[in-house]
Amino acid sequence: MEFADNMLLIHENHQTEESRLSLVGALDLEASVDLKSALAQCLARPQRVVRIDMAQLQLLSSTGVGALMHFQQQFNAVGGRVILCNLSEVCLRVLMILELRDFFTIE
Numbered sequence: 289m290e291f292a293d294n295m296l297l298i299h300e301n302h303q304t305e306e307s308r309l310s311l312v313g314a315l316d317l318e319a320s321v322d323l324k325s326a327l328a329q330c331l332a333r334p335q336r337v338v339r340i341d342m343a344q345l346q347l348l349s350s351t352g353v354g355a356l357m358h359f360q361q362q363f364n365a366v367g368g369r370v371i372l373c374n375l376s377e378v379c380l381r382v383l384m385i386l387e388l389r390d391f392f393t394i395e
Contacts, residue, residue: 295319298326306337312344315352323352327359327370336368339395343374348382360392371395 296319297312307330315323330338340356342348360370373395375383383389 296322298322300326302330302333302335305335306339307333307335308339308341310341310344314347314349315345315355316347316349317351320349320351320355323355324359327355331359331362331366331368336363336366337371338363338368339371339373341374342372342379343376345376345379348379350386353382353386353388357388357391369393 295313296315299310299312301308301310309326309330311323313319327338338359356370356372363370371393372379375394380389383392383394
């Protein structure tokens, strides 16, 4: 599957216990705006757990990592959690290079 530059698809599924976001494509500077919007909406919901499926993420820029870190801290402040799951090889590599694997909850 090929994606145009700066294209990020976000599939949302809000359940009773948690919200789930599946990211497909590229999470870079422009796409981080869409992710920030989706995560802000999750923060406004009563669920305090957000799972972000990153299996189909083909690009993760430092701006995308920054957006994830920001919301990790915001959810922690209200007693919530952001869980990154099914990380693609690219995502794992970026988090390892930035030494952030211990910062996030990863499944």
